[in-house]
Amino acid sequence: MFLNRFSVTGIRNLHPVTLSNLSQVNVFYGLNGSGKTSLLEAIFLLGLGRSFRTGRMDTPIAYHQSEYIVFGELSREEDLDDTKAKVTLGLSRKRTGELSIRINGQNVQTASALAETMPLQLINPDSFRFLEGGPKARRQFLDWGVFHSEPRFFQAWKRMQRALHQRNSWLRHATLDRSQQEVWNHEFSLASLEVDTYRKNYLEVFRPVFEQVLAHLIDLKDLQLSYYQGWDKDRSLQTVLESSIQRDRMAGYTQAGPQRADLRIRMSGVYDAVDIISRGQQKLIISALRIAQGYLLRAKQDEAAANKRCIYLIDDLPSELDSYHQKAICQLLEQLKCQVFITCIDPTSLKNCWMDTASLSKFHVKQGYISQQP
Ligand SMILES: Nc1ncnc2c1ncn2[C@@H]1O[C@H](COP(=O)(O)OP(=O)(O)O)[C@@H](O)[C@H]1O
Ligand SMILES: [Mg+2]
Numbered sequence: 001m002f003l004n005r006f007s008v009t010g011i012r013n014l015h016p017v018t019l020s021n022l023s024q025v026n027v028f029y030g031l032n033g034s035g036k037t038s039l040l041e042a043i044f045l046l047g048l049g050r051s052f053r054t055g056r057m058d059t060p061i062a063y064h065q066s067e068y069i070v071f072g073e074l075s076r077e078e079d080l081d082d083t084k085a086k087v088t089l090g091l092s093r094k095r096t097g098e099l100s101i102r103i104n105g106q107n108v109q110t111a112s113a114l115a116e117t118m119p120l121q122l123i124n125p126d127s128f129r130f131l132e133g134g135p136k137a138r139r140q141f142l143d144w145g146v147f148h149s150e151p152r153f154f155q156a157w158k159r160m161q162r163a164l165h166q167r168n169s170w171l172r173h174a175t176l177d178r179s180q181q182e183v184w185n186h187e188f189s190l191a192s193l194e195v196d197t198y199r200k201n202y203l204e205v206f207r208p209v210f211e212q213v214l215a216h217l218i219d220l221k222d223l224q225l226s227y228y229q230g231w232d233k234d235r236s237l238q239t240v241l242e243s244s245i246q247r248d249r250m251a252g253y254t255q256a257g258p259q260r261a262d263l264r265i266r267m268s269g270v271y272d273a274v275d276i277i278s279r280g281q282q283k284l285i286i287s288a289l290r291i292a293q294g295y296l297l298r299a300k301q302d303e304a305a306a307n308k309r310c311i312y313l314i315d316d317l318p319s320e321l322d323s324y325h326q327k328a329i330c331q332l333l334e335q336l337k338c339q340v341f342i343t344c345i346d347p348t349s350l351k352n353c354w355m356d357t358a359s360l361s362k363f364h365v366k367q368g369y370i371s372q373q374p
Helices: 035-049 110-117 126-131 137-151 152-173 180-217 235-244 245-251 281-306 323-336
Strands: 002-007 017-019 025-029 067-075 086-094 099-103 106-108 122-123 224-226 260-269 309-314 338-346 360-366 369-373
Touching: 017 281, 017 369, 025 035, 035 067, 035 086, 035 110, 035 122, 035 309, 035 338, 099 110, 110 137, 110 338, 122 281, 126 137, 126 281, 137 152, 137 180, 137 260, 137 281, 152 180, 180 224, 180 281, 180 323, 224 235, 235 245, 281 323
Parallel strands: 025 338, 025 360, 122 309, 309 338
Antiparallel strands: 002 017, 002 067, 067 086, 086 099, 099 106, 224 260, 360 369
16 A cells, blocks of 8 residues: 555644655654654554554653544555545544544444555564564564455454453353363364464465565574464364363463464574574564565465555664665565655665665654655
8 A cells, every 4th residue: 555645633742744745765854853753653553553662542642632633545556646546544542542443434443444454564673672572572473464364364363362361261260160161162272273274374475485585685594483373283272271271270361372372583493583693683684574574465465456565664774774784675675666654864874775766755854843855
C-alpha cells in the first residue's frame, strides 16, 4: 500500500499537519527532539492502533489535549495516481481510553482490520531488544508473516487464545472437574496444532528468502533461524498437557503450547546471536528479517494481483550503521518498490543511498512543525 495523504492531530509535540505530497521514499530530518520519531509513531498508530514506544495507550496524546486523531488515504498502486482505488483509514484515541477506528468511513471494531489494510514494518534503534529480549517480540514478528500469508491463521490463533484462556481459568478453580480436563486439553491441542502448522509452513518459505536478503547485507553464514514450537518437539501437546496438569495448576496457567513459541536466532547452532555479534550486525540481521518479510508479502500479493505491499518505517537509519550498509539497506528497499518513511538527523548522510531520487521527498522537522523541502 502507498500512503498518499496523512494527517495527524494531537500526537506528542507535533503540530497538526496534513502531508499530501508523499513519495515512495520520504525522508524526515531534524534535530533531536524535533518530532521525527513521533511522526513514525503516528503512522504506526494508524496501522496497528498501538504505539511502538509505550504500552500505555494515552502516552502519545499531546500534553493538554484530550485525544489524538490520525488519518490516512492509501492507494493500492505504486504510482500514487489520484484516479486509482483508494482506501481511507482513520483512528482516534481519547484520554478516557475510547478508541474509534474507521475504514472507508465505516466503523470497525478491532485493530486487526487496520493491520490487514496497511501492513507495516518498523526498523528502529531499539531493534536489538528484538534479539536480546524475551520471545514475545520474535513470536509477534513470526505471526505478522503468517497473518499476512495464511488467511486461516487469525481464526485459528483466536480459537487457540480462547481455549488457552478457558483452560487457564479452569486450572485456577479450587476443585478441578475431571470431565472438563479432557475437553479443554482437547480443544486447546487442536487449535494449537493448527497455529503451529501455519507457523512452520511460513518459516519454510521464509528461511531461504531471509538468507538471500541477509547475504546481500552481511556475510554471516553461521547464522541460523530455529523455531521452538512451545513444547517438547518429541511429544504431542496432548501428552505434555496431561502430564503437566499438577505443575500447571501450581503455576495457575498453561506452561506449554504455541503461546510460548519462539524464533531463535543462533550462531553455529549453539550461541545466541546477540551474545556474539556487534550492535551494527544485529541491526543488519533485524533489517534483513523485516525486509525478507516484505519480499515474501510482495510475492504473495503479486500472485493474488492484490498489490498490497508493506510500508517501512525506519527510525534513525544511520545509527549503528556505516554508510556502506545504510546504502545496502536502501537498495533492498528500493528494489522492493515499497513506500518508505525514514528519519535521520542530517539529510546529507543519506545522500547517495537512493538511485532514483525522482521518487524521494524530503521534509524538515523543527520543533514539531513539518515542512516539505524542495
Ligand atoms: N505526550 C507528549 N506531548 C507533548 N510533547 C511530547 C509528548 N511526549 C513527548 N513529547 C516531546 O516530543 C518531542 C519529540 O520527540 P521525538 O519525536 O522523540 O523527537 P526526535 O525523534 O525528532 O528526536 C520531545 O521533545 C518530547 O519531549
Ligand atoms: Mg527519534
